[in-house]
Amino acid sequence: MKTETPRQDPTDAPGAEFALRDSGPEELGRLNSRFGWSLDAHELKAVQDHFRSLRREPTRAEIESIAQTWSEHCKHKSFTSPICYQEGKTTRRIKNLLSETVMEATRKLKKPWCLSVFEDNAGVVAFDKKWALAYKVETHNHPCVLEPYGGAETGVGGVVRDVLGVGLGAKPVLNTDVFCFCPPDYAKPLPEGILHPRRTMTGVVAGVRDYGNRMGIPTAAGALWFDEAFRFNPLVFVGTVGLMPVSAVRKKVLPRDLIVAIGGRTGRDGIHGATFSSAAIDESSSIAAVQIGHAIQEKRVLDALLRSRDAGLFRAVTDCGAGGFSSAVGEMAERSGSKGGARVELDRALLKTTDLEPWEIWLSESQERMVLAVPPENLPALSVIMEREGVEFCVLGEFTDSGRLEVAIAGRPIVDLDLAFLHKGLPRRERRAVWNPPAPAKASARKTDRALHRSRCPEILHWILSHPNVCSREWIIRQYDHEVQAGTVIKPLQGLHHDGPGDACVMWPMAITGDPEYFRGFAVAHGLNPAFGKLDPYAMAMACVDEALGNLACVGADVTHAALLDNFCWGDPEDPAALGALVRAAQGCRDAALAFQAPFISGKDSFHNVFTDEKGKKTSIPGTLLISAIAPVPDIRQALTMDVKAPGNHIYLMGWTSDELGGSLYEAWSGQPAGNAPLVEPHSAREALWSLSAAAQKGLIATAHNLSEGGLAVAAAEMAIAGDISMHIDLDEVLRTKGVADPVTILFSESPSRFLLEIAPDKERAFLQAMKGVPLARIGATIANPVLRVTGLDGCPIIEESLHDLRHSWRETLPRLLDGVPCDDGRRS
Amino acid sequence: MKVPKVLILRTAGTNCDVETATAFKLAGGDPVLVHVRELIGGKVRLFDYAVIAIPGGFSYGDDISAGRVLANELRGHVRDLRSFVRSGRPVIGICNGFQVLVKAGLLPQTPSGEQTASLTVNDSNRFESRWVRLRINLQSQSLFTRDLPEMIELPVAHGEGKFVVKSPKVLETLKKTRAILMQYVNEEGKFSSYPHNPNGSLFNIAAITNPEGNCLGIMPHPERYLTRYHHPNWTRQTFCKEGIGLEIFRNAVRFVKD
């Protein structure tokens, strides 16, 4: 079809039922809510102005294309629009929050091993000279509210396709999963249409399991957090790491390249997924966005795609995610030639049903589809591979250099949009953000509490070990095939009986690189703590980065080459307090990244995690930040696990312990505010972390474990449980800041940047040499007697608990909450 | 000496093909990934290969029951497979591959080729991914386990691994022909229940062979234990084992070379 001249005659345009040009704001708003575009008044006005200037009415397909391209999901408008930020008495203007915080750190750090950041479907860093790692973490919260199993499945499917669609495609080698749920034993009434948290959780885990297992991707790293505030809006983060040749990192599109869609057929699935995720959940949420995944279809696509990539048959690939063809083709069209452009004939699309409206075909979010840019001469070779792998494909059209996105069906044009308007026409509106720091808790009251709790330390320890935020995740992990591809050399469950909680997993992609004498691998870890965020989002961001990087160091990764990913899940961006918290968190990300010299390479945000009930009362989630970190492990033979290795070794505690119990598990136990959230001192923390990482890689450390939720007591118990060898520690030896003088604080403070290390006596000297300048104290020794012993500041024992009992407390929680049966795993110490 | 060619059969949903190929490569073989369509279409001939491996995964999604659809394909369109087994060349089916061999009637071996056993949903009703201890039947004729110690460890990862038989007679025959190759045991080498027997298999059966010993069906994954670094306990000071899984592949290649 020839469309060099834009159509002038509005009667040509089907769907001209939108008399947009002459509508008042009220009428526009009515159309917006009726058709579910999720555009605001300014955006509607911009669309109206655009079509006024064209002197014609839009088609439905055009408005739908614009609505999804401008959606929160695709444009991150809350994060990139101007903000007027007020903190205490000072006010300042932020032009683009994302660019001024998270991305600024990456720009300033200028790491040469960052190969592709914030531009493609995933962030890409160098693995070695030949290979690169792509990592992407997505959220799929809104679909999981309505249908946890299908929502989780399609979430995994989507993030896997992101990695398949980065550059020329990467082979997925690791999946990660992080969940925030309401506790499964929640007993209060829930409104109609909201699933009980137990169902949400079991459904989500089953969805992640079935999709990942069927795709043959190990799910080996994750985190789990429970808080009643997630009862209406659970958070489901899914991530994928892919391995690709460095030569496949870049993609390009040339005019005349064919637009080839491969994989599943297009049906009426998930229409409006992108705009749906921009809308808050209410009791009448649309159900059109719910889908079930088809993992084997996607596995076929994976097999066919990577074989075509290795044969050099296409120049670019992207996934069909939110917005379907409109978004995939629209994105790739931007890359074509100097002006970009694409011409599509929708009749060629392979359909599941014949009764789809043209705009539905264009916008459908049917799963398991990818779009390729194929030079015409390669089509025959491509079709051979597709046929063998059982993958259907169709040629939708071709890329052009017209600067326009042109779509027709049966010779009838349905979209003719200026690419520049589509991608850059979104009006930016300033939002207001306010941050008021909460008042600190009173010190005197806290002191008396802690003195009283001194004798209850064993009880507190058991309570924290069995707390859902600390307890064993074995119930989940065993359902994931975390060893497929034979690369998981440090597994999520560690120790003598394979039941200890690993800090991070280490992957050794030997089966892919093919060389068993090449020992380079990589590690992936997470940091997440919404409880700190309730007190101070800035402290939360710092603590999350600190935890994620600390976890990496504990398995022997090279943290000087660590890269970070951010995932913000927030409430309503129109609420100045929520947006203020976001600004704080984003600033924390920037400061932490700069201090730890770890760049962000990719990120994602999810807003509107708010529930409105019948009476109009809103419930928002606490602002939640997930930090995912990835770093190379130069030699997997030096990787570490967290289980105590042998009796008679020294136990060192690295880092300072302060009175930082705000947001801690101890605070949850006591039910009283316990002070401020821990604040990372990033520069000294970075130096210490780098020393630790170097010492671990030299093989000087037998065991390392990061102190996180539950502090020193929990870390010691976990190491002992995992190794089935215990330890005796003396609290008086712990390095502590001024004013810390009671065992409760030392045992349960969640001060950041601390590690519990086991050092063999023959390595102690070299270890101390390597750790010069790092705050470090020998606080005890490992013992054969299976009893965890802790002596207080006065030298009297305050904890003497058998490992058997500690293990029981730690392991029984999830089976009890989810199966209704006590832990039935036969092993006992 | 000639490097034996190994056919690694794959189809939609096969996902342990790459590491199985790596295992055979490290064992001294020449693995080739072959799609089942190439076999059905006649592009590839089975008898051009010295060894056949059916790797793990979820062939066709295991939507109906694990391995059923691929087993039907092989039964219907790859008739050579039975004569390949009869020719005495090594055939190994791992996890989903074992399910396929059983449902195609190749294991347990019967004169009529009917299916006499099955691998069904785990007693726990869940996918189970864990390391297990196995006791090898040293009396067996299996060429795959030659010179292996009696007790080994391997990982399992499956949702449908519970071995069941049509009638007690089938089990008797298996015992009599020394076809039960591996059984799940606990740390002391004794039969034990969950989690040592991760799926509730009859007689704790983890792997079976044909009486001649050239066709192996195994639920655990030897291709995931090629080096010491695959074992969950390799970081412990006292750990001194090498990747025992590799020996199974070495035996197959060695057998063909001899």
Added chain:
Amino acid sequence: MKNHGGRKDGNGSKAGTGIPELRKPAAAAVNAVLERPASASVPGNGTLPRHLVEVTTKYGTPDSTGTALLGQLPLLGIQTAKEIRVSTLYEITGKLSPNQMQQMSRDLLSDPITQEYRVERDTPSRAFLMGPHWRAEVWLKPTVTDPVGESVCKAVKDLGLPEPAAVRTGMAYHIIGRLNKAQAERIVEKLLSNPVIHRTTLIQR
């Protein structure tokens, strides 16, 4: 077999009226027209015969899915159920003879060692004879893509049989024990189905 396909969204509210006889779910035709693979959209397709196959674990063998579900009931506050038996349902649309249906059920849809099946009016075997129970059927709504159904279509063709125009899958749960209707409904609603993607029926027999 009884399939209350006519009630699109019934989550058991009007259940309990069914007569346990075996017949084709004619009413389901209305729903199935809404979504059908393009290949099947030839005129007159609405009259294609529909077959129902039900596959369940053999009599006397434990049903681990049912056992796991039973373990969940106390969490819903229901202590009186004694057993749950689960079967898989296939609704196959296409011109297939009774023999072909038997072949498909035997060679593809069921396992000869662990499972039994019945096709429509087939004489029920012992596995299908249960004492008084509630039978809940849970089907994916016609608008939701059914990946298992798609796989079955292809696998049937591979057996050398005519490819069905459509296959939809569902589950049937037989809840045995002293339960009132409200409790049975509660199980269906809280454990077995999600009204967003499922349509369900519940009958007592």
